[in-house]
Amino acid sequence: MGNSPGFLLSLTLSFFIFIGQAHCNKQGKALGDLYKAKLRTNSIVDTSPFKVTPDVQILNKIQHQNQNRKQHSKIMQDGWQEKDRIQSLPGQPRVNFSQYGGYITVDKSAGRAFYYYFVEAEHSKESLPLLLWLNGGPGCSSLAYGALQELGPFRVHSDGKTLFKNKYSWNKVANVLFVESPAGVGFSYSNRTSDYDKSGDRITAGDNYVFMMGNAVVNDKTDYRGMYDYRGSHALISPENLRRIRRNCKFLPNVNDSNVCIAATKRADAEVNDIDVYNIYGPLCFNQTLTPKPRRSSVINFDPCSDYYVHVYLNRPEVQEAMHANTTKLTHDWQSCSNLLNWNDSPSTIIPLLQEFMAKGLRVWLFSGDTDGVVPVTSTQYSIHSMRLPIKRVWQPWYKRREVGGYTQVYKGDLTFATVRGAGHQVPTYQPARALSLISHFLAGTPLAN
Numbered sequence: 001m002g003n004s005p006g007f008l009l010s011l012t013l014s015f016f017i018f019i020g021q022a023h024c025n026k027q028g029k030a031l032g033d034l035y036k037a038k039l040r041t042n043s044i045v046d047t048s049p050f051k052v053t054p055d056v057q058i059l060n061k062i063q064h065q066n067q068n069r070k071q072h073s074k075i076m077q078d079g080w081q082e083k084d085r086i087q088s089l090p091g092q093p094r095v096n097f098s099q100y101g102g103y104i105t106v107d108k109s110a111g112r113a114f115y116y117y118f119v120e121a122e123h124s125k126e127s128l129p130l131l132l133w134l135n136g137g138p139g140c141s142s143l144a145y146g147a148l149q150e151l152g153p154f155r156v157h158s159d160g161k162t163l164f165k166n167k168y169s170w171n172k173v174a175n176v177l178f179v180e181s182p183a184g185v186g187f188s189y190s191n192r193t194s195d196y197d198k199s200g201d202r203i204t205a206g207d208n209y210v211f212m213m214g215n216a217v218v219n220d221k222t223d224y225r226g227m228y229d230y231r232g233s234h235a236l237i238s239p240e241n242l243r244r245i246r247r248n249c250k251f252l253p254n255v256n257d258s259n260v261c262i263a264a265t266k267r268a269d270a271e272v273n274d275i276d277v278y279n280i281y282g283p284l285c286f287n288q289t290l291t292p293k294p295r296r297s298s299v300i301n302f303d304p305c306s307d308y309y310v311h312v313y314l315n316r317p318e319v320q321e322a323m324h325a326n327t328t329k330l331t332h333d334w335q336s337c338s339n340l341l342n343w344n345d346s347p348s349t350i351i352p353l354l355q356e357f358m359a360k361g362l363r364v365w366l367f368s369g370d371t372d373g374v375v376p377v378t379s380t381q382y383s384i385h386s387m388r389l390p391i392k393r394v395w396q397p398w399y400k401r402r403e404v405g406g407y408t409q410v411y412k413g414d415l416t417f418a419t420v421r422g423a424g425h426q427v428p429t430y431q432p433a434r435a436l437s438l439i440s441h442f443l444a445g446t447p448l449a450n
């Protein structure tokens, strides 16, 4: 980064979160439920450009803490207090960097607190930037996904007890802050449980931020069209259903699509039931049972049952104690995706937000794993196309170890679009080396390697 101190905000999926009633234990399923709910009952979709972003509370809080400080490293010294230092996570291998975990009160009167987990960079922590990671989901935990299955320093073994190292962890190039938000997600809570369904805040995009989002829900209309086009062009749904959808579905906010459209989407959705549509060529998890001894694991070959290992690990009392989590003895289990939240507020587009960021001169990157069949490359491309930005640097491959890591196109106004080849919805999960290369370039402000 060099020049400005401060923050890198990274969001995966959408940070405009919405959840139906469905009980989910998979980030993917949560998003699927969102899509279905949006599609079937348009009446609950909020059309205000962007309104409710509970995650933003944490940003504002951190920004507030940062206001009078010159260096983000100061926050680490002052803000993350020594009492939050994690001596060691149960079952973790030896490492050289410090970890912190604890609560940040975001609303005193309501008793609302967000849980954070912070890992310092492996080296040069003073000069490396701070990266804030928020999972979307909707309502999914940044510990479950970001920290323990995507870009964090550890992954959980199949015994649900021990950890192994992720050598592509993003704390090679940044200090990484994971926040479980909003209240009701993961270890974050509110003592006033009625908070779980309402909140309002506007993002205050400071000059310190650069902004990155992966496989993100951007704009309903183009997202849905792109999703079905992708599934059709990847031989997952029948050409007839695709044709019916293209002909009959409008995917407009606050307009119910016709019954013909809805029937066609239902049939098309059923056609992908038996694959992991978030990683269309990937394996499924058939046996959720933990093993007494860790199975041989690899960061490169992601174990599709990892969700279950993480669930067991984070529900262990000794793990919660070590992490300074669940200090108030919440009455519910830790869940990878919350079933407590019941918000009915999800904007149909975040394009105005992106435009605002760009107008303020923020560097904006959107990346997309090219084997994600839910928020696919096509969706993001259609959404970007709808912004009518002039092209600054034409479509071209970028490389990692002489292989094509993906493709990239840069737009004026400073928006970079990058695909990651062979990656599903959670990009660092499926392509850890390429994802690390991507984030390194993003943080350094350099174009992807050509």
Ligand SMILES: *[C@@H]1O[C@H](CO)[C@@H](O)[C@H](O)[C@H]1NC(C)=O
Residues within 6 Å of the ligand: 040, 041, 042, 043, 254, 255, 256
């Ligand atoms: C859309 O359909 C739902 C029921 O499925 C109904 O409650 C709602 O009022 C309809 N919205 C519009 C805008 O017609």
Ligand SMILES: *[C@@H]1O[C@H](CO)[C@@H](O)[C@H](O)[C@H]1NC(C)=O
Residues within 6 Å of the ligand: 094, 095, 096
């Ligand atoms: C920790 O740092 C020391 C000295 O910098 C280095 O020799 C050692 O290999 C590191 N250990 C690990 C586990 O990274």
Ligand SMILES: *[C@@H]1O[C@H](CO)[C@@H](O)[C@H](O)[C@H]1NC(C)=O
Residues within 6 Å of the ligand: 105, 107, 108, 110, 111, 112, 113, 191, 328
């Ligand atoms: C929530 O309530 C518990 C129990 O009264 C209390 O210990 C805790 O500090 C409260 N949380 C916040 C953020 O005020």
Ligand SMILES: *[C@@H]1O[C@H](CO)[C@@H](O)[C@H](O)[C@H]1NC(C)=O
Residues within 6 Å of the ligand: 287, 288, 289, 290, 291
């Ligand atoms: C699931 O895995 C467990 C532990 O490895 C094993 O004991 C069990 O037989 C497996 N179940 C099935 C149905 O394969």
Ligand SMILES: *[C@@H]1O[C@H](CO)[C@@H](O)[C@H](O)[C@H]1NC(C)=O
Residues within 6 Å of the ligand: 186, 187, 315, 317, 320, 326, 329, 330, 331, 332, 333, 334, 335
């Ligand atoms: C918090 O701790 C209580 C008591 O140990 C436990 O029953 C509950 O599942 C935990 N909840 C979370 C969210 O970790």
